[in-house]
Amino acid sequence: MDIHRCRFVPFKAAAINAVAFSHPHLAADSKYSRGAPARMAIGRANGDIEIWNPMHGTWLQETTIPGGQDRSVEGLAWVVGDDEELDNNSGSSSANGNKGRPIISHGSLRLFSIGYTNTITEWDLDKGCAKRHASGQHGELWCLATQPKGPAASAQRLVGGTMDGCLALYTTEDDDLRFQRLCRTPKKSVKIVSIAFQTRQLAVAGCSDGTIRVFDIRNGAILHAMTMGRELLAERALSSSGKGNKGGNGGGSAKNVIVWSVRCLPNGDIVSGDSTGQICIWDGTTYTQAQRIQSHTQDVLSLATSADGSSIVSGGMDRRVVLYREIAGQTSRWAKVWHRRYHQHDVKALAAFEAKGVSVVVAGGPDATPVVLPLQKSGFEHHRTLSHLPQTVPVASAPDARLVICWWERRVEIWAFDTTLNEILSDPTADTSDADMLDRNRRLVGRILIKGDANITAAAISPDGSLVVVATINEVKAFQLCKAPSGELVISKVAVPAAVANKGASGAAISPSGRWVALSNGVENHVTVLEALGADSDEETKKITFRAKPSRLSRLRRSIPNHELFSGLGRYDRRVTRLVFSPDSKLLAVGDLAGYIDTWVLRGPNGVSDEASAVDAADGEDGEMVDAPNDDEEEDSDASSDEDSSDAEGGDELDTHANKWVRNPRAKQMPKLSGAPVVLSFSADVPGAPAVAGEAVDTASSTAARDYVLLAVTATSRLFAFNPLRARLVPWLRRLTPANLPLEFRNIRDIAKGVLWQGPRLWIYGTTFLFMVDTSVEPAPASSSAITSSTDKAGASSTALSTPSADPPKRKRKRGDDTGAGGRMTLAGVGPQRVQMVVESAEGGAGEWVDVDMEGTEDKSGDGYDDDSDDSDDSESDSDNGEAASHAQKLLHQQQQHQQQLKHQKKSPRKTRKQQQQEDEEKEADNQLQKHLRSPQPQQPRWWHTFKYRPILGVVPLAAASSSSSSSTSTSGYPSLEVALIERPGWDIDLPLRYGGDER
Structure with a gap:
């Protein structure tokens, strides 16, 4: 697979x-x-709300409720x-699974x-608006809080703090908002910037004048007012005047202390x-200060x-x-346990979540990245950084025209790729090490x-x-795109039927022929399909309608x-x-x-024939029949799903052709x-x-397909493949069962975005991985000793290949041991991961930092996972590919070492002769690796993965892969595939200026 690595989309992560x-x-x-x-729910500065x-x-x-211009949450x-x-x-089995419960x-x-x-x-989650x-x-x-629950049938109220010193009360009873x-x-002049509830009727408000006020929302009376103390105000004034305001953000004069956040503990303390x-910890009974911690x-x-x-847990402006x-x-009495810096900017939002087996705190700020921290098992588990990129990929491509569109907010950009990657690499005059040369291969040709x-x-x-x-x-x-005689891209509007144009949509797809456009809108019980006339015509000047x-x-x-539908x-x-x-x-x-x-099928002159859609119950194929759905999955008796006339409304109903x-069916x-x-x-x-799909490469041309293959990947990384016309699981799905999937794939915590x-x-x-699984390669018998074959190791990432083949097989890490954040800390993770020392230069120049070989101190178990797992993974071996795998392993290991050395060389302003020689050796190793991966192999690897690209916004094809065309088939026997991989790293996020610079 040829990869164009780029970061050209107009994506801007919002705080x-x-x-x-x-x-x-x-x-x-x-x-x-x-x-x-x-x-x-996560609210962002551009008005988006993520669920x-x-x-x-x-x-x-799950979904993103889009914001709008000049909106902020x-x-x-x-x-x-x-x-x-x-x-x-009635004892229905659909309720909790037990009769009578x-x-x-x-x-x-x-x-x-x-x-x-x-x-x-108030937001409608069903429609996303x-x-x-x-x-x-x-x-x-400036702040918003929900009144705690009271007796049954009592409505909760919303309380907001305003900039003019008021608490605004809104009622939510009768499914309304008033x-x-x-x-x-x-x-x-006082601003209420934070609010929390001590009881159902007492609201605690943090103000901009250094005061915490307790309101009785029943009559609006202020029951108590707690101030920070004169000594604290004096320290604030001294810090602001003598130390350049290192202790604050200057959000007021030196006399004011802003109470940015308040919370109430279950015992009533504030x-x-x-x-x-x-x-500050305040006694919830006497409303006096019990403790103050400078953290x-x-x-x-x-x-x-x-x-x-x-x-x-507290988060601050010091990260x-x-x-x-x-x-x-x-x-x-409280004590500080530890502090960490997980963010690149202020920690503006914190929220705790505790459920059965889950105890975490989610932190966020201007760096746009949510971080999940363990709460109950803090210090025993790692944190986890969620992606700042959307789950739905905002990138699409037109492989036949080598165009890529990407959208964000209210803008769509259209990019063109002029030259294929093979042509660039085969050009002897091209300098493939020049990143600008690869960037010049793509052009911005239009904007909507x-x-x-x-x-x-x-x-x-x-x-x-x-x-x-x-x-x-x-x-x-x-919009219709066409090329002008001058070569420029001309964009013109296409009229959309009013019934669709004024309704909006949450999802859109265009068929490969360009003739059909499918639109979905939230939870509606139908999908709208538009037919584009002239879209599949050979005339370039044909107007699409x-x-x-x-x-x-x-x-x-x-x-x-x-009870589930209305709760x-x-x-x-x-x-x-x-x-x-x-396709x-x-x-x-x-x-x-x-x-x-x-699923729906197209009937008519250009549709699926009756022979293809007919089901032969006794066809004798080895595909597994899908069980009939239970009562929860059946259709209501009043739904006329078997009649074709109820599936489509409109169109040329009188025209039988x-x-x-x-x-x-x-x-x-x-x-x-x-x-x-x-x-x-x-x-x-x-x-x-x-x-x-799923057939051996050498027999693909002789096997006749009788159905489509629909692949579904769930949020739990389960893979399902169906033949939809026959409602069967495909025969080769057994190769993709969790037991047969590689351990590296099962240990990935990030959710798949595309395929x-x-x-x-x-x-x-x-977001962080690229994984290949060959569905045509049969896994080894269960009696094998390791799940990762030598062929798999040949195609694995450089990190996996650096492990010697003599090491014991990795053990499967138990999922569910953690509390919702990262994995458990192990003894192997406590040891030094990277040790450096200064080595004097041979030419008498300044010394340079080099890595110290810590191979002798590494964990001898070689797995990095807990040893208390009861189930180890079966493995498969392939002796025919041992030599090829060893050669690829050496090349990748050598390339990894050179990349590590090059990383340290970039710190020196001048390149020594030794550094230049190392760069040349790295280029040579990279060329040998590319030649080896492109050369025909005795047998193709069953799987391959890499974590080199991150974070990935999307991957889209630039050329259609057709196995029937010999010109588009590579030497490995698989169709050639050229893609554009778009990354949006976190360091590319525009962050506002930070106040102060004293970080200890």
């Missing part, structure tokens, strides 16, 4: 301003709430309804946000963080507490995250700006590059119990997240968050996946053509 969990402390809540659908599912530490970014709050226990007199109906979830205006917005707004006669809202009243302070870098060098911006009140614990044997204030939700481009569809939450627009009446393809109605997140799980067409544009598949897959989309037999599909993709297999097909090869990529 994290707020983090909120719907159920922060499930472990401490009632028995009913423990099974509630917990979600995390994450913790999934016991998997952390799936500065605060988030969840309102959770009361759980109810319903009688299960009570049915728990979880309270509905509602999400609210503020953004430096006087308005509170604003549901309602409410505002009052008060200033801008302004109720104001609680005022004596001084209008914790505050202020602009002096201190946290930050600059302002404390955020706080989080554990459910039992035994831990406090520190500090953990505090109660001192054993001393009542209400979307009018309005709504950001783009989805975009797509046809494979020939003639049609681009852009969708926002409010409208759908289409859409048929006036679109088709509506109804999704299968699932028998979901009412918790409601129909949010039925939100469509994936749309994909088959011949005759089959359409969509997947939702619940794991359901719906017209193409028409109908539901796949076997759609009801497609099973529900074990998790949300994060990847949905068709292979190149089509009925009547030679099989490609590319290269004949039978699967190239799966995520």
Whole structure:
């Protein structure tokens, strides 16, 4: 596979301003709430709101509610309804799985946000847009909090702090949002910047004048006012005047201390963080200061507490995250445990989440990267950095035209790749070491700006590059691309039917033929399909138009119990997240968050023939029949899914020769996946053509394909492959069972984002990894001793290849041992990972730093994982490839050493003769490696992976891989594949200036 590595997309990661969990402390809540659908919301500076599912530490970014122009999310709050226990007199097995067990109906979830205006917005998670707004006669809202739950049937209120010193109360009863009243302070110049609830009726507010005020929201009275003390104000004044304001951000005069954050412990005590870098513990009964801890060098911006009140976490402007614990044997006395710097800028938001087996704190700030920290097992587990990139890839390509589009906010850019990578490498005059030369290969040829204030939700481009569809939450627009005689790209608008143009969409896909456009919108029970006339014409000047009446393809109605449909997140799980067409544009598949897959086939002159879609129950093939769905997956009796006339509305219904989309006859037999599909993709297999996926390379041309191959990758990294017309699992799926997948793939914590097909090869990529699995290579028998064959090692990453083959096999690390953050710390991870020393230069110059060989001190176990695992991995060996694997291993190891040396050489301003010689040797080693990987091998590796590229925004093909064309087939026997890999590293994020520079 040829890779164009680039960072040219207009992606700008926005700062994290707020983090909120719907159920922060499930472990401490009632028995009913423990099974509630917990979600995390992240608010960003560009107005986007991301909805994450913790999934016991998997952390799936399910959807993103797009923001808009001049919008910002500065605060988030969840309102959770009361759980109810319903009688299960019927003994339905769908309720909790046991007959007679009570049915728990979880309270509905509602999400609210503020953004430096006087308005509170409620968001519709089903549609991904604003549901309602409410505002009052008060200033801008700076903070937001939810009133704790009270007796049953009592509504929760939202309380916001304003810039004019008021508490604004909003009621959420009757599924509405209304302004109720104001609680005022004596001084209008005071700003309320933080708020928390001590009890259901007492609100604690942190103010900009160094005061913490306690309000009774029933009558608006101020019960208590706590100040920081005169000695603290004196220290603040001295620090500001004598030390250049190192202890704060100058958010007021030297007399003022800003209380940026307040939290309340379960015992009623109050914790505050202020602009002096201190946290204060206040007695919740007497409202006096009990303790003061100086833990930050600059302002404390955020706080989080554990459910039992035994831990406090603070984040500040000095990039520190500090953990505090109660001192054993001393009542209400706290001590600082440690501090770390996980972020590149301020730690502006902190939120704790504790559930069964999960105990973490999520931190965020201007560097746009969420960091998950262990709370309960802090010091025993690693932290985990989530991706700042979206789960849905904002990049698409037109392989036939070598065009790539990328979008962000309200802009779409179009890039062209002029020369293939093979032509560049084969040119003797080209300097492949010059990065600028590779950059000049791509050109920005066009830009599309979307009018309005709504950001783009989805975009797509046809494979020939003639049609681009852009969708926002409010409208759908289409553009035609064509080349002018001068060679420039001309962009013109294409009229979209009004029924679709004014409705908006959350997902879009264009068929490979360019004739069909599929649109989805949230949880709607249908998918809209537009037919583009003239899109598949050979005339370059043909104007593309859409048929006036679109088709509506109804999704299968699932028998979901009412207590699930109208509780918790409601129909949010039925939100469509994936749309994909088959290679011949005759089959359409969509997947939702619940794991359901719906498919439709094209009938007509250009559609699937009856012979291809017919099912022979006694065909005798070795494919595994998919079990019929249970009651939860069956269609309602009133759904007319078997009639073709109900599947498509509109179009030329009177013309019997017209193409028409109908539901796949076997759609009801497609099973529900074990998790949300994060990847949905068709292979190149089509009925009547030679099989490609899962077949041996040398026999691919002689095997006839009778069905499509649809691959689904779930959030838990499970792989499923179906023949959708026959509702069967493909025969080669047994090669991709978890037991047969490589250990390196099973240990990857990041979620897959996309997949590319290269004949039978699967190239799966995520934010930090690129993994290849060959579905045509049979795994070795289970009696083998190691899962990683010598062929696998030949294609593995340089890190894996640096391990000698004589080392014992790696053991599978137990998943579920951690509490939702990183993996457990091991003894092997405590030792020195990198030791350097200064070596004097032979020419008498300044000494240089070199790595010290620590091979003798490495852990002799060689696995780096816990030894208490009971199940070890089976392995497979291949003696035919031993010599090739050894040669590739030596080359990759040599290249790794040269790259390590080159990294240190860049620190010296002048290159010595030895350094220049090492650079030449590195180039030679790299050329030998490329020649070896391109040369024919005795047998292709079954899998290969690398972590070299990170973080990956997306990978898109630049040339269509066709196994039937001999000219496009490489010497290895697989179709050639050329892709563009787009990276967006964290250091490329534009960060604002930081206050102060004293970091110790």
